[in-house]
Amino acid sequence: MSEQNVAQDLAKLDADRQRIEQIHMRDMFRNDPQRFKKFSLCAGELFLDYSKNRIDEKSLASLFDLARTSGVETLRDQMWSGEHINSTEDRAVMHMALRHQGNDQRIVDGENISAPIRKVLAAMRAYATSLRSGEINGSTGKKITDVVNIGIGGSDLGPAMVVRALSPFVSEIKPHFVSNVDGSDIADTLNGLNPETTLFIVASKTFTTDETMTNANSARKWLSAALGDAAVGDHFVAVSTNLAACASFGIQQDRIFGFWDWVGGRYSVWSAIGLSVMLAIGADHFDDFLIGAAELDQHFLTAPLEQNMPVIMGLLGVWYRNAFDFSTHAVLPYDERLGRFAAYLQQQDMESNGKSVQRDGTSVNYATGPIVWGEPGTNGQHAFYQLIHQGTDVIPVDFLLAAQGEEDYPVHHEKLVANCFAQSEALMLGKTIEQVTEELHGAGVSSEAIKELAPHKVFPGNRPSNTILYKKLTPKTLGSLIALYEHKVFVQGAIWNVNSYDQWGVELGKQLAKALLPKVQGHEAATAHDCSTQGLLQRFQSLR
Ligand code: G6Q
Numbered sequence: 266m267s268e269q270n271v272a273q274d275l276a277k278l279d280a281d282r283q284r285i286e287q288i289h290m291r292d293m294f295r296n297d298p299q300r301f302k303k304f305s306l307c308a309g310e311l312f313l314d315y316s317k318n319r320i321d322e323k324s325l326a327s328l329f330d331l332a333r334t335s336g337v338e339t340l341r342d343q344m345w346s347g348e349h350i351n352s353t354e355d356r357a358v359m360h361m362a363l364r365h366q367g368n369d370q371r372i373v374d375g376e377n378i379s380a381p382i383r384k385v386l387a388a389m390r391a392y393a394t395s396l397r398s399g400e401i402n403g404s405t406g407k408k409i410t411d412v413v414n415i416g417i418g419g420s421d422l423g424p425a426m427v428v429r430a431l432s433p434f435v436s437e438i439k440p441h442f443v444s445n446v447d448g449s450d451i452a453d454t455l456n457g458l459n460p461e462t463t464l465f466i467v468a469s470k471t472f473t474t475d476e477t478m479t480n481a482n483s484a485r486k487w488l489s490a491a492l493g494d495a496a497v498g499d500h501f502v503a504v505s506t507n508l509a510a511c512a513s514f515g516i517q518q519d520r521i522f523g524f525w526d527w528v529g530g531r532y533s534v535w536s537a538i539g540l541s542v543m544l545a546i547g548a549d550h551f552d553d554f555l556i557g558a559a560e561l562d563q564h565f566l567t568a569p570l571e572q573n574m575p576v577i578m579g580l581l582g583v584w585y586r587n588a589f590d591f592s593t594h595a596v597l598p599y600d601e602r603l604g605r606f607a608a609y610l611q612q613q614d615m616e617s618n619g620k621s622v623q624r625d626g627t628s629v630n631y632a633t634g635p636i637v638w639g640e641p642g643t644n645g646q647h648a649f650y651q652l653i654h655q656g657t658d659v660i661p662v663d664f665l666l667a668a669q670g671e672e673d674y675p676v677h678h679e680k681l682v683a684n685c686f687a688q689s690e691a692l693m694l695g696k697t698i699e700q701v702t703e704e705l706h707g708a709g710v711s712s713e714a715i716k717e718l719a720p721h722k723v724f725p726g727n728r729p730s731n732t733i734l735y736k737k738l739t740p741k742t743l744g745s746l747i748a749l750y751e752h753k754v755f756v757q758g759a760i761w762n763v764n765s766y767d768q769w770g771v772e773l774g775k776q777l778a779k780a781l782l783p784k785v786q787g788h789e790a791a792t793a794h795d796c797s798t799q800g801l802l803q804r805f806q807s808l809r
Contacts, residue, residue, distance in 0.1 A: 281324035308574040309560035328580040347373040351766035360532035364555035404496035414541035416468030419530025426605035446476040460491035472510035557744025579756025596639035598665035599685035607639035620763035695726015
């Protein structure tokens with residue numbers, strides 16, 4: 266990566282911002298009927314309309330310059346060639362290799378990783394196929410009908426989001442997810458399940474994560490109480506890089522699916538962490554999911570920056586975060602089954618780029634990762650869209666939409682589409698005081714009432730949005746969508762010069778929870794804390 270002074274490079278965007286702020290987007294559209302054509306593109310099966318952004322050709326050119334001077338392409342190529350771009354953990358970042366479709370070798374630390382990737386994938390396929398067909402059964406010979414994935418963070422959010430998104434493809438086996446250490450999570454999940462027909466996947470890269478091991482031990486107790494301890498081998502599989510710990514939990518050697526330290530947790534749904542997905546949708550659909558991601562990877566690796574969808578989305582995010590100081594970004598799928606997509610992206614984006622130091626450890630003096638949030642439309646329209654349209658914060662939005670619904674409810678889908686397009690149009694156009702006044706006059710409202718009411722009915726407009734349109738939410742499309750956002754996050758991390766692949770910010774809380782546990786349990790005195798923490802401990806003990 267080139268030597269850089271990020272703040273200086275970002276400051277160069279200011280002249281563009283000042284120029285752009287002089288003109289409302291509605292005028293940009295009025296002045297240029299080619300805007301949609303100019304500012305939209307395809308990548309595989311995804312279509313992106315980014316014309317409803319506060320951009321012109323000149324500001325985009327500056328953004329592409331920024332990508333070049335920040336060394337986005339160099340870092341991308343370093344990642345793909347297996348260099349340890351995750352410097353603080355001294356690791357390569359090779360999740361793209363998990364879905365790579367070519368026969369070429371991928372070398373990490375002198376080893377060809379393509380062969381072990383294919384081996385694990387084949388083992389997953391063989392297991393999934395036998396389990397789904399009833400060739401492999403539970404300890405009493407009954408067919409497994411329910412699978413519970415026990416994992417948290419990267420070992421939960423990806424698979425949980427994906428099986429929900431692909432629910433029309435789920436057959437034979439019903440997937441469940443337990444992540445929270447809160448006992449209500451496992452209790453509610455086990456309630457109604459039959460131990461004889463339930464399989465648990467303990468999904469943990471390290472196999473030491475407290476929440477996951479606590480849940481795994483409770484699940485094991487539940488199963489042993491019903492079927493005896495000898496049944497554990499038939500009802501538990503593991504996904505981990507810590508093979509020794511899996512074996513000592515009692516998991517059979519051939520039911521441990523491995524992965525590698527060059528797969529970050531939040532980038533691991535493509536690895537054996539996706540086993541619950543494969544069990545639920547079948548191996549062929551899982552292959553399509555990988556193929557969809559690989560298609561986006563090829564696009565990201567080869568398309569020129571100016572026609573590179575994740576690069577464009579990443580740059581627009583930097584534009585708003587740094588030149589305009591907008592601090593949040595909403596992802597609003599008009600696709601109910603993407604109900605967990607925003608939660609998934611929160612980890613992908615905020616754990617990756619929520620950083621305050623550069624790669625060399627020096628503090629940043631510019632803003633980095635935005636707050637990412639969202640909910641599916643149209644529900645959000647009846648809730649928080651008020652603020653998006655008329656609040657004091659400007660919130661750039663991504664709308665996600667399938668042209669075809671999975672179900673035979675055409676009227677529903679047409680209404681969904683109309684609402685999605687209407688929102689981006691409304692955000693861009695807004696409504697002027699003159700339009701409001703005219704409308705109210707037309708409705709016969711008195712001049713006096715109009716004076717009072719009109720300001721409340723004005724929409725400033727000029728609010729940016731992207732629209733990502735695809736034919737249908739299939740495994741392949743979903744693979745492409747996730748990869749698109751992964752690369753977008755990469756581009757932003759490269760520009761902000763942060764390490765997008767570590768997550769030290771999650772450690773302090775874990776460390777303090779460990780120290781607090783004996784005090785919560787009452788084994789140690791509630792001392793040596795600040796008076797708030799101490800007071801809470803005492804209050805808690807008095808309420809137990
Ligand atoms: C993701 C993080 C984190 C991780 C969980 C679970 O990038 O590393 O979310 O996935 O903490 O870790 P284990 O898989 O090791 O249990």
